[in-house]
Amino acid sequence: MTEPRIRPSIRRVVIAGGGTAGWMAAAAIARTMGGTIELTLVESDAIGTIGVGESTIPPMMTFNRLLGINEAEFMRETQATFKLGILFEGWKDVGDRYFHSFGVTGKDHWSAGFQHFWLHGLTRGHHQPYDDYCLELRAALQGKFAHLPDDRMNYAYQLDSTRYARFLRRMAEADGTRRIEGRIARVELDGESGDIAALELESGARIEGDLFLDCTGFRALLIEGALHAGFDDWSHYLPCDSAIAIQTESVKPALPYTRAIAHDAGWQWRIPLQHRGGNGIVYCSRYLDRDAALDRLLGTIEGRTLTEPNMIRFVTGARRQQWHRNCVAIGLSGGFMEPLESTSIHLIQRAVLRLLRLFPSGAVSPRDVAEFNDQQHTDMLQIRDFLILHYKATDRRDSPFWRQCAAMPVPASLEQKIELFRETGRVFRKNEELFAENSWVQVMLGQGIVPDRYHPIATKLPDAELARFLGQLRDGTNATVASLPEHAAYVARYCAAAA
Numbered sequence: 001m002t003e004p005r006i007r008p009s010i011r012r013v014v015i016a017g018g019g020t021a022g023w024m025a026a027a028a029i030a031r032t033m034g035g036t037i038e039l040t041l042v043e044s045d046a047i048g049t050i051g052v053g054e055s056t057i058p059p060m061m062t063f064n065r066l067l068g069i070n071e072a073e074f075m076r077e078t079q080a081t082f083k084l085g086i087l088f089e090g091w092k093d094v095g096d097r098y099f100h101s102f103g104v105t106g107k108d109h110w111s112a113g114f115q116h117f118w119l120h121g122l123t124r125g126h127h128q129p130y131d132d133y134c135l136e137l138r139a140a141l142q143g144k145f146a147h148l149p150d151d152r153m154n155y156a157y158q159l160d161s162t163r164y165a166r167f168l169r170r171m172a173e174a175d176g177t178r179r180i181e182g183r184i185a186r187v188e189l190d191g192e193s194g195d196i197a198a199l200e201l202e203s204g205a206r207i208e209g210d211l212f213l214d215c216t217g218f219r220a221l222l223i224e225g226a227l228h229a230g231f232d233d234w235s236h237y238l239p240c241d242s243a244i245a246i247q248t249e250s251v252k253p254a255l256p257y258t259r260a261i262a263h264d265a266g267w268q269w270r271i272p273l274q275h276r277g278g279n280g281i282v283y284c285s286r287y288l289d290r291d292a293a294l295d296r297l298l299g300t301i302e303g304r305t306l307t308e309p310n311m312i313r314f315v316t317g318a319r320r321q322q323w324h325r326n327c328v329a330i331g332l333s334g335g336f337m338e339p340l341e342s343t344s345i346h347l348i349q350r351a352v353l354r355l356l357r358l359f360p361s362g363a364v365s366p367r368d369v370a371e372f373n374d375q376q377h378t379d380m381l382q383i384r385d386f387l388i389l390h391y392k393a394t395d396r397r398d399s400p401f402w403r404q405c406a407a408m409p410v411p412a413s414l415e416q417k418i419e420l421f422r423e424t425g426r427v428f429r430k431n432e433e434l435f436a437e438n439s440w441v442q443v444m445l446g447q448g449i450v451p452d453r454y455h456p457i458a459t460k461l462p463d464a465e466l467a468r469f470l471g472q473l474r475d476g477t478n479a480t481v482a483s484l485p486e487h488a489a490y491v492a493r494y495c496a497a498a499a
Contacts, residue, residue, distance in 0.1 A: 010037050010360045014209030016184060016199060016222055018043030020161045021331025021348045022215035023168040024063075026353045030175035031067050033359065039176065041252065042199060042207055044183045054271045054278040055083060055342040056156040057257045059434075063349045067128050067171070075495035077167045080159035082139035082487060083183055086341070088446060090262035093395040098446025099257070100341075101183035102154040103136030103182065106473050112455035115441050116425050117469070119451060120458035125200045130445055133473050134438075135480055144484035145491075148273040154429055158258060158271050158278075158497050163343070170207055195326040196222060199294040205452055212327045216264075221331040223319060227327055230320035231335075233476055237388050237411070239404065240266045240338055244294055245280040245310040248303035260340060261300075264399035269339065274491060276306060284311075287401045292455035311474045314338070318380045323372045339388060343383050346434070348434075354490070385414040386443070393418065393447035407414050412413035418449060422482055 015022050015030060018041060024121045026041050033039070039428060071362040074080070085101035106114030131137050136154055140147060147153065151370065173179060182201035190197040214222035217252040224230045235241060254272035254351055261268045266283035288296075294309055318335035322328065329335075354375060358368040392410050396402035410418075417440065420426055427440045459471060 008294075009362060010210045010364075012209040013037050013039050013211045014199060014207055015039070015041040017041075017215035017217065017333075018165065018169070018179075019217065019331070020165050020345060021333075022213075023165045023172060023357075024345075025068055025213050025330050025352045026172035026177045026217060027055045027168040027175070028063070028356060030172045032356050035173045038178075039172075040178045040207060040209070041172070042180045042182060042184065042201070042450040044181060050164075054161055054273070055086075055158050055269070056345050057340065057342050057434075058156045059346055059349060060156055061086065063353070069171075072495040074164075074167065074311075075157065075491075076157040076173065076497050077155075077161075078161075078163040079276075079497065080157045080495070081273055081412055081491055082145045083156045083158045083258060083342075084136040084145065084153075084256045086258045086260050087140075088260050088262070088390070088443075089391055091267075091394060091396075092446060092448045094398060095153075098132060098442070099137050099141065099193060100439060100442050100446065101134050101137040101140065102156060104128060104436075105137075105439070105441070106133040109457055112457050113427065113437055113441065114413055115445075115451075116454040116458040117461070117466070118269075119425055120461075121466060121470055124463055124466060125295055126467065128474060129468070133470075133477060134442075135477050138477055138481045140255070141485055142481060142484075143253070143255050143487050144481060145256045145487040146484045148480075149196065156342070158273055159253075160275075161275055164486050166230070167396075180205070184221055189226060193325075196226060206486070210326065211364070211442045214327055214329045216331040218314065218336070220319070220329065222327045223322070223324060223329040223333055227324050229322070229324040229329070231315075232317050232320055233315055234317045234384055235315055237284070237384065237408065238338060239284045239390070239401070240282045240292065241310040241314070242285045242290065243280055243282045243314070243338075244290070244297055245278070246297065246301065246305055247283065247307040248279055248301050249303055250274075250276055251303040253460075253486070254491065256394055256487040258342065261395075263296065265293075265401045266298060267340070268297065270358065274337045274496060276413040277303060280339075282340075284401055287399065292402070299445075316384075318377060321354075321369075321373050322351065322376045323369045326371070332353075334376065337380065337383055337387060340387050341383070341435075343434070347379065351376060351423075355451065378430070379434065381411075382411070382435070385411060386435050386440070388414055389418070389440075389443055390447065393449050395448055407484045419445070421451060422449050423452055425454045449497040 058092045087099050089097045110112050182203050182246045184199050186200040189200040198206050227342050259270040265288035268281045271278035279301045281293050283293050314336050322334040330351045391405040421444050427437045
């Protein structure tokens, strides 16, 4: 038997940058790898963070559970509320709205999704909306929530990301992470290998490491500034390039969903937390200037403003190599997807957990690097296509921005999904694709794509049995929703901060 070759171990892991990305990485690595590595995080209090990733999706529950985080404590510390989905207003057309929920609609057959039975029902005189068969959707629109047995309610969180970073920092430091305060002045490369050897701070301190995580946000100081990994610009598909965020006082009970409100050059978000509201406007600077965007945002917010406007410029796209040499990009340094479907924190989580699964047992393996990059790129392409769908499949022609979106060519992968659904009502997902079949169905129906046909299995039910099947699903959903408490009252009992 051949003995394995002994390679030098990864002992010193250095995280450049804090914020949500840095401290999510630190908390997960320290909790998982503690005692086997030395973990150092370098950040400067003088450098602000974007801090607007306040709306999340259900996989975040998995991340928190893997770290052993108590949900009520986490929600109390981050002033979080529950989230059952996103209400899209004005996307199909001015005045229209639809809801993308986290739940399952109706009941699938193994050969065909519930949408096929619903579509057949329309031809048999059953004209109830598709929405009526989704528990999370009906609960959200009625402002209700509760934990249900067998995890029957699918949900995520609306949270204060700055507080989340502080919460994770306490965990990470308790698990042995060393934090160093300071600005990075220079990234030192090894003259022989081209790898990163150390970070040199403005104070003159030198932080050596074996593996470096770039959590420096849009600046991407390590992965791009030092290693020149390259960037793929996707703004021809997703033309918004600017955002303004502002926080306001809460003026009404928090609802269990995020609002995405389209306007003539982009959209606005509303995210209700326990202690305040998160507000922002996303827009294309080609069609709306910053002053006009700010006026529009300030003219539509509810409640007194608590912060100065945070102006953000961005380019949607992905780093060509998110792991390059001995550096891994986490968060915004690896790429940016606008926050339309609340995927920013999810992409951080995916990168961190993927890195832990591929953590080097010796020297960095090119095979691991290639696998990491391929999986990260696939994740971002799939999310990109889902976001493009919201802009492309629209009846809006009321502004140059929407006319551009409606006319733009889209990736072949998205065109296949749209046309397959339009012709047959089918949705197929690739391996581990983030958005479930029901997500695609809800958004495509909401954006006005109605299938021409449906699976013949749906015609197998006699009229009376079809009526009973649909009626029982609808009645069960209504009964469960009626039994739920108001969301704000449930949050107050479960995880409200002490007065």
